[in-house]
Amino acid sequence: MVHADSALMSFPSAFIDELLARTNIVALINRYIPTPLKKSGRSYMACCPFHEEKTPSFSVTPDKGLYYCFSCHAAGNAIKFLMQHQRMTFPEAVEELAHQAGMEVPRQNTRVSTETQKRFEKMYTVMNKVSEFYKVQLKQDAQANGYLKQRGISQETAADFAVGYAPAAPYLKKCLGSDYDERVLNTIGLIAQGRNGFYEKFRGRLMFPIRDRRGNVIAFGGRLLPNQEGSSDKSPKYMNSPETPLFKKRNTLYGVHELKKVRALSCLLFVEGYMDAVSLAQHGVRNVVATLGTATSQTHIRIALRFSSNLIFCFDGDNAGKRAAVEAAKQALSVFTDGCSINFMFLPSGEDPDSYIKKHGYQVFDEQMKKAVPLADFLFEHHSEGLDLNNPAHATRYVQTLKPLIMQLPKGVFQELMFNRLAERINIDVDKLKTNYESPKPRVSRERNDKSRKEILYSTITVALRLLLEKPSLANQAPNADKIRTLQKPGAELLADVIEHILNKKLSNTAGIIEDFRESPHQESLTRLAAMSNITTT
Numbered sequence: 084m085v086h087a088d089s090a091l092m093s094f095p096s097a098f099i100d101e102l103l104a105r106t107n108i109v110a111l112i113n114r115y116i117p118t119p120l121k122k123s124g125r126s127y128m129a130c131c132p133f134h135e136e137k138t139p140s141f142s143v144t145p146d147k148g149l150y151y152c153f154s155c156h157a158a159g160n161a162i163k164f165l166m167q168h169q170r171m172t173f174p175e176a177v178e179e180l181a182h183q184a185g186m187e188v189p190r191q192n193t194r195v196s197t198e199t200q201k202r203f204e205k206m207y208t209v210m211n212k213v214s215e216f217y218k219v220q221l222k223q224d225a226q227a228n229g230y231l232k233q234r235g236i237s238q239e240t241a242a243d244f245a246v247g248y249a250p251a252a253p254y255l256k257k258c259l260g261s262d263y264d265e266r267v268l269n270t271i272g273l274i275a276q277g278r279n280g281f282y283e284k285f286r287g288r289l290m291f292p293i294r295d296r297r298g299n300v301i302a303f304g305g306r307l308l309p310n311q312e313g314s315s316d317k318s319p320k321y322m323n324s325p326e327t328p329l330f331k332k333r334n335t336l337y338g339v340h341e342l343k344k345v346r347a348l349s350c351l352l353f354v355e356g357y358m359d360a361v362s363l364a365q366h367g368v369r370n371v372v373a374t375l376g377t378a379t380s381q382t383h384i385r386i387a388l389r390f391s392s393n394l395i396f397c398f399d400g401d402n403a404g405k406r407a408a409v410e411a412a413k414q415a416l417s418v419f420t421d422g423c424s425i426n427f428m429f430l431p432s433g434e435d436p437d438s439y440i441k442k443h444g445y446q447v448f449d450e451q452m453k454k455a456v457p458l459a460d461f462l463f464e465h466h467s468e469g470l471d472l473n474n475p476a477h478a479t480r481y482v483q484t485l486k487p488l489i490m491q492l493p494k495g496v497f498q499e500l501m502f503n504r505l506a507e508r509i510n511i512d513v514d515k516l517k518t519n520y521e522s523p524k525p526r527v528s529r530e531r532n533d534k535s536r537k538e539i540l541y542s543t544i545t546v547a548l549r550l551l552l553e554k555p556s557l558a559n560q561a562p563n564a565d566k567i568r569t570l571q572k573p574g575a576e577l578l579a580d581v582i583e584h585i586l587n588k589k590l591s592n593t594a595g596i597i598e599d600f601r602e603s604p605h606q607e608s609l610t611r612l613a614a615m616s617n618i619t620t621t
């Protein structure tokens with residue numbers, strides 16, 4: 084039996100629509116903000132929980148079930164609020180609201196259309212079968228085993244990480260038998276279209292399955308065996324599965340399934356590649372995850388924080404490593420909450436975790452981990468490099484860099500401490516610091532937003548969209564969706580989609596429509612449109 088993963092977690096639209104209709108968004112948000120919302124016309128206003136401010140610009144419109152910040156443009160419905168503010172996952176937010184509304188969440192096996200479920204089950208089955216095949220091949224191949232030994236990876240560690248071997252000759256037909264299906268294999272990235280039809284992508288490689296939390300194989304990383312290097316120009320040393328319906332790099336951490344075996348996770352180490360993670364585990368550092376050839380994302384950090392509130396990012400000490408660390412730090416600021424600890428360790432230039440732990444062993448590596456620099460220290464030090472803070476011009480630049488970063492933090496003790504520290508560094512009163520020296524950047528983007536917002540607001544299609552979002556029942560009187568699609572106007576496609584969603588799924592309220600567009604790139608603009616439209620209608 085294959086378990087449904089988050090990709091499969093969906094609930095019937097009618098259930099979500101009803102859930103959001105029953106949720107009192109004002110009461111919900113009041114539970115999480117320090118000063119309650121105050122009634123103001125059709126809406127309620129408060130200071131925004133997503134950015135620092137003294138005059139309220141955060142509005143909540145209960146009859147639409149939406150919130151919107153006129154300053155930082157945070158926007159969404161009750162589900163989005165719990166996801167943004169409380170770092171809940173989508174299913175968690177739904178469960179929480181259902182609990183509060185006294186509604187029963189539809190049972191898991193009814194959540195997904197059977198067709199989608201079958202499609203995903205087939206993909207998981209093939210991935211798991213291929214992974215098992217690789218494991219058997221590894222046992223039988225002397226050269227692959229020799230390479231594993233050369234990398235210093237024991238049989239036990241290889242088994243823990245389900246390491247396998249993809250033979251050099253084509254193997255998928257033999258391995259899959261009746262499960263061989265080119266459409267499926269292409270979708271999950273095991274084959275690709277070449278000049279002469281499909282070819283198998285992973286050949287002559289040591290294979291590292293990338294597994295989700297439940298242990299399903301969702302992708303592979305493959306390291307070319309040295310004896311295969313140069314055999315073809317198109318064979319890079321390291322190759323990962325492409326993005327597929329099962330595998331999204333920005334949402335995946337290598338090693339989360341393997342963490343199950345680790346007891347007492349006092350901290351969690353982030354490294355950049357699966358070889359590093361496996362090598363560290365081999366030397367006794369088991370509390371490790373790896374990003375897969377992509378910059379650290381907020382989702383990565385959110386996932387990691389579910390395992391441990393103490394994260395350590397390990398980077399190369401060279402300039403590229405520093406840059407990657409600054410980026411990771413920026414992402415971390417947005418998901419930071421009081422009580423979590425985020426730290427950075429830098430290896431000597433030219434070393435990676437694999438080479439470093441091989442050279443120095445567990446003890447030294449562990450000491451380096453303990454000496455990791457806290458997020459705040461790292462940012463304050465890194466951005467002061469080359470600046471003389473007694474020089475007013477330099478001090479100003481320092482504030483302009485750091486203040487927006489501090490503003491990204493959620494309000495709380497940690498943010499206050501950061502403001503105090505910045506004020507001390509440049510020797511200025513902290514209240515002055517908070518109110519003055521607006522960094523020029525956000526203002527520019529706000530102007531741009533205002534402009535694009537005006538453009539959105541005044542086209543005919545947009546007016547129609549606004550009306551529909553405000554009063555979904557109007558969809559019954561709308562022209563046929565297919566006819567609208569033939570209009571050669573920006574937004575026509577979206578308008579048709581909205582009409583169809585409302586009619587087909589019998590959606591009755593604004594927040595429910597917004598939720599139905601959760602996977603759509605248009606959700607954000609729809610949310611803003613819906614949340615802002617009362618400015619023009621009242």
Ligand SMILES: [Zn+2]
Binds near residue numbers: 132134153154156
């Ligand atoms: Zn805001």
